[in-house]
Amino acid sequence: MRVVVALGGNALQAEGASPTAEAQLQVVKQTAVHLADMVEKGYEVIIVHGNGPQVGRLVIQNEYCSKITPAMPFDVCGAMSQGMIGYHIQQALRDELTKRGINKPVASVITQVVVNKNDQGFKKPTKPIGPFYNEEEAKKLIKEKGYAMVEDSGRGFRRVVASPQPERIVEINTIRTLIEKGNIVITAGGGGVPVVEKEDRSLEGVAAVIDKDFAAGKLADELDADVLMILTAVDKVAVNFGKPDQRNLSSMTMAEAKRYIAEGQFAPGSMLPKVKAALKFQESKIGRKSIIASLDKALEALQGKSGTVFVG
Numbered sequence: 604m605r606v607v608v609a610l611g612g613n614a615l616q617a618e619g620a621s622p623t624a625e626a627q628l629q630v631v632k633q634t635a636v637h638l639a640d641m642v643e644k645g646y647e648v649i650i651v652h653g654n655g656p657q658v659g660r661l662v663i664q665n666e667y668c669s670k671i672t673p674a675m676p677f678d679v680c681g682a683m684s685q686g687m688i689g690y691h692i693q694q695a696l697r698d699e700l701t702k703r704g705i706n707k708p709v710a711s712v713i714t715q716v717v718v719n720k721n722d723q724g725f726k727k728p729t730k731p732i733g734p735f736y737n738e739e740e741a742k743k744l745i746k747e748k749g750y751a752m753v754e755d756s757g758r759g760f761r762r763v764v765a766s767p768q769p770e771r772i773v774e775i776n777t778i779r780t781l782i783e784k785g786n787i788v789i790t791a792g793g794g795g796v797p798v799v800e801k802e803d804r805s806l807e808g809v810a811a812v813i814d815k816d817f818a819a820g821k822l823a824d825e826l827d828a829d830v831l832m833i834l835t836a837v838d839k840v841a842v843n844f845g846k847p848d849q850r851n852l853s854s855m856t857m858a859e860a861k862r863y864i865a866e867g868q869f870a871p872g873s874m875l876p877k878v879k880a881a882l883k884f885q886e887s888k889i890g891r892k893s894i895i896a897s898l899d900k901a902l903e904a905l906q907g908k909s910g911t912v913f914v915g
């Protein structure tokens with residue numbers, strides 16, 4: 604069974620921990636245990652990961668530039684984040700599989716994703732990236748650097764950037780070939796580096812961050828996956844989330860998903876893109892399955908024992 608797994612922020616960084624390379628690798632090693640569990644059970648796993656915190660920090664690092672160390676532009680930072688995170692997942696997953704006597708190559712593909720230069724996502728920045736700031740710091744950044752900043756789910760202020768929809772995965776044939784040859788592929792990291800296609804068909808990187816859940820949905824569709832599994836920090840999607848009458852959902856029909864979206868049950872920038880991506884994949888072809896689950900219950904979710912499964 605072919606499963607496209609989208610890894611959320613908690614798969615890469617522990618909450619509150621210093622975002623060092625060592626700390627990221629420690630968390631990724633835990634994530635690798637869950638991924639290896641799936642591989643060991645015989646699932647064909649394709650991995651997509653987020654990059655919001657990481658690409659935001661890379662952009663800040665690149666603001667400390669000089670003549671001999673010129674700043675890399677936003678799209679290059681996106682590619683760097685794919686390399687950095689892909690490297691850690693590659694290493695941790697290979698080690699975990701080797702420990703279990705499984706000899707399967709793991710490869711990251713730096714992935715470009717074509718977006719439409721007229722996408723609505725360019726009109727208003729919505730994707731939070733990088734670290735959290737307090738209100739005073741946020742105001743200073745707006746004034747001094749011209750950043751767009753928003754309050755992010757009660758956790759502080761973050762820079763927001765444009766987030767267009769993924770239209771086409773440029774390296775899709777390479778990805779297919781690698782999978783067919785038995786590789787575990789890490790791809791469309793951070794939703795892919797957004798590029799626009801010019802009239803002469805050449806590609807040009809743009810300053811934006813594609814939502815990795817939408818990119819994972821696109822990838823799952825292109826690869827004709829059986830399952831799109833979006834892993835995050837909560838066991839199940841909820842209605843009335845965070846309220847006294849919160850109800851966790853073990854399953855959701857497509858009609859229910861549409862109704863809950865219309866009711867505003869899912870926070871934009873967090874659960875909403877996950878539900879939208881899951882719904883779109885589920886609707887795209889009979890027999891396909893979308894699941895939203897927690898990282899540490901990934902295998903149970905695949906076996907129907909945890910998570911929110913889309914039905915109907």
Ligand SMILES: Nc1ncnc2c1ncn2[C@@H]1O[C@H](COP(=O)(O)OP(=O)(O)O)[C@@H](O)[C@H]1O
Nearest residue numbers: 611612835836837840841844868869870873874
């Ligand atoms: N209706 C909802 N049901 C469950 N969780 C929700 C809901 N609305 C918002 N959330 C929050 O959204 C989070 C997932 O979004 P986010 O942390 O941005 O994703 P990611 O894991 O991809 O980084 C959950 O951990 C939860 O705190």
Ligand SMILES: NC(=O)OP(=O)(O)O
Nearest residue numbers: 653654655793814815
């Ligand atoms: N690109 C992206 O969606 O990253 P996060 O999941 O880290 O927000």
